[in-house]
Amino acid sequence: MATEGPRRIRKLTGHFLEEFRPGQVFRHKGGKTVTEGLFATFTEFSMTSNPLAKNARYARAYGFEGLVCPPGLAMLVCFSQTVEDVSENARANLEYLDMRFGAPLYVGDTVEVETKVLGVRPSTSQPNLGIVHVQSTARKNLGGPGERVVLTWQRKVQVYKRDEAAPLHAGEVAPDEIACALELPAYDPRREYRALAHLSSPDSYFEDLEPGTLIEHSRGRTMTDEHIHLTAVLDNTSQVHCNQFMIDLDPGRYVGGRLIVFGGIPFVLCLGLSSPDVGDNALGDVAYRTGRHTAPLFAGDTVFAATEVLGRRDFPGRPDLGIVDTRLLGHKFVRAEGASHPDAPAGWKRTRLFELERAIALKRRSHYLA
């Protein structure tokens, strides 16, 4: 005898591999207004030391409207808007490509994002997986006079199929041309930049960063299970970061059988840890040409960062600035008893968390200190 009761339904969230079509466009739900709460949570967490994100007097003296979201925060706010539609059912982010920054992001701005599907292809070895290639663009203050592109990027994501037998919309389309280049306040020789020079690191100007050096940033930061909250703050809804019960039901399916820290968390932290050595005198990040995660991070791990200086070039139209091309590396140490590794203390092994090609717009000593 059946008991009468309500009809049970469960809505799935996010999309599965067979639902993506090349050329398809998602206008993502939600949108995000940058509150002082969001700004403070992430800026402080990241340990950035760039005064543009700490000191409104300094930021305004440089011609910004007020405190400026550090590039890592801008990136995470924009990126996270795409998670539900693109990667809630993903196994992994494989690669970030051609990420370019546009207008500065301020407290009070509202970000909305759209994504075009550039390609869909099956996995060659795993029938329940495939790769989705997308291009996303984040704009702020849509429909008003302050509308601007904040960030544009591509990424490749490994996504699960809902039904292994479903056919795919495999194929590729060309990316859109998105006008997006770093917008900075003009250099004004009448401003008293020198009077504020003590507020940033004295040895991290354009001229100070020598190609061919690898800077091991001295600070480290231990992650705790705060990562669950930080991920929610970003509206990232992926369950592998916050649903331990799901993992307990099938621990073998998930790396380490534990909640994995959202890759954006160590990324923004490493940007901050690198800040005293390479970021204090940046007016912005220009672009991240490529980037990828290489190992998972868990609560209890301590995160470190290093920056390899690859090259220096002019910033077109801005003799006061230069661009430094770098590679940002995140890593942690894992116990490896008995082993000896050149890059780690005895008994430990260095594990690379991610790497990112990062072009930084830096003040020239000649214009801001001389």
Next chain:
Amino acid sequence: MATEGPRRIRKLTGHFLEEFRPGQVFRHKGGKTVTEGLFATFTEFSMTSNPLAKNARYARAYGFEGLVCPPGLAMLVCFSQTVEDVSENARANLEYLDMRFGAPLYVGDTVEVETKVLGVRPSTSQPNLGIVHVQSTARKNLGGPGERVVLTWQRKVQVYKRDEAAPLHAGEVAPDEIACALELPAYDPRREYRALAHLSSPDSYFEDLEPGTLIEHSRGRTMTDEHIHLTAVLDNTSQVHCNQFMIDLDPGRYVGGRLIVFGGIPFVLCLGLSSPDVGDNALGDVAYRTGRHTAPLFAGDTVFAATEVLGRRDFPGRPDLGIVDTRLLGHKFVRAEGASHPDAPAGWKRTRLFELERAIALKRRSHYLA
């Protein structure tokens, strides 16, 4: 020989059963201004996806002043102001009754609350306990042109006596009539609501919610000991949520011998978890007719939510809206090796955390999408 020293005193906080009198009114201390820090902390924690709380452009397009506190946050801010006077020395909240929402709560608003004691009666079985029945009303921006009622509600609380032998002021008085109904910006046919429709869930309008269905919301969220901080953010001073030493002194007295998570935390979280399915297109919650906690939550548990759709009705005077009557259910899973339960995966048992009768004011598809 006595050593000379200062005279030691210890002030007790909160009230005990014998101190309550029917008809007594508390004007609660403190008050609370909603900062962007408070707003962001709780809105993000709750995982709400209603754009009114995420996207200021959307909220203003609907005629609100700016980002709107989700109903769970409004409820917790108001409720917590009453904890010190009413329930700091409580054993449990037994029931919430006739909770009605009034004006929207915005960043910058200041809430102040008063409570009338409606009834006091002894426990029939436990001489050191009894039940206090109260009616509370929260107003914002008192004394100015923006003064409004935000929330009114009743609750019944099981409170300890300080002195088992003390006589009680047992009795009952009638509740006050409190004018409090959901205040919403008017529908304006000239506004371009459709242009923003992609920002909220496409299948959670008034017409989409079918009475007789039970929606299992797909996301879960693991609680951590962050609950201690979240409870402090709300000014909830009850020691069972934050004083582990007190529990270590007498673990048998406290459920689980551990800090218990403040019941408002899973409540606000379940409102958020239910949001993509039933809350995205709400303009507000109308009323919670009854509600009660049914099991404790601890750090480490993962919280899930379900919504039972009970009925649909018109929203008086607003053809663009309708009211959906629902029951919001919170639950977690606990290990039950060997057992088989219909509502849970093998080896687990579903434990109900709370239930709440919830009336939601939802947009009609006919007016916002057609």
Next chain:
Amino acid sequence: MATEGPRRIRKLTGHFLEEFRPGQVFRHKGGKTVTEGLFATFTEFSMTSNPLAKNARYARAYGFEGLVCPPGLAMLVCFSQTVEDVSENARANLEYLDMRFGAPLYVGDTVEVETKVLGVRPSTSQPNLGIVHVQSTARKNLGGPGERVVLTWQRKVQVYKRDEAAPLHAGEVAPDEIACALELPAYDPRREYRALAHLSSPDSYFEDLEPGTLIEHSRGRTMTDEHIHLTAVLDNTSQVHCNQFMIDLDPGRYVGGRLIVFGGIPFVLCLGLSSPDVGDNALGDVAYRTGRHTAPLFAGDTVFAATEVLGRRDFPGRPDLGIVDTRLLGHKFVRAEGASHPDAPAGWKRTRLFELERAIALKRRSHYLA
């Protein structure tokens, strides 16, 4: 065969004992704008109950510009700006001296700090350590009409040498005279102070605090590893609070072999825990004549506070106020099986965390309630 690769460099942060010179002045990097995020995080964490920090209506009625940073938050924001230069390589803070408050600190204010080295001397027993004595002053809104001194203080810090053989710049110079006294809005007899009196504690006015009493504040608060985040929020970069890997490499070097909680955290928490009994009716803290940490705090410990009332005196020029001289004591309990201690429950021992001589500016009952 050498492998070719980038030249590795590691910049050290902070200064070591041999780098300090008497008379030297640091203008500290960064600066700090008080956002609503920072304000809310710390004000709520601290459990303060003074309405000046909770209720903007109350704060404005008293003539303040808006919500007022509690003295503990003002102190921590200012103090932390000095950590990188003065104490990033410190073993311990030995003593705080002559800390005096000036202008109130509000949301939106930007703080910048400078420090003069008053003295350097070697340790008599440990060749790798010595003591640096500094005087720091924090100003807000530099260069504008709102420029004010917020706080001035001295401290003595035990700092490591980088090179044990390096000579020291031992010696002393006199402190600067810093004009810094508590700035408060004027008392205005036409204001309706009485109408707001229910918002603060009724029994903690100037007249209520009896010299010769020791008030054991009733609430306790368990610390979690949230302290890592809280320390970062303050820009305190000391690695002993956040880098567990550094400790794992040499656990014997660090007290307890664990991350130690930044001493400012229990300090601000104890100010909050004491608030219902001695702080609710304060308009500000006047000065902390001396203070020092006496035991470390770890995640998992529960913090308690007590206040010894030492004396009462007039507030010059303000008949509506008085100054109460107190000693604020922080403590925790550690297990001590078998032992019996007069100040602790059986099986536990009370451990003093810090003590601070604290002069509080309190409203007189005669002017605000009569």
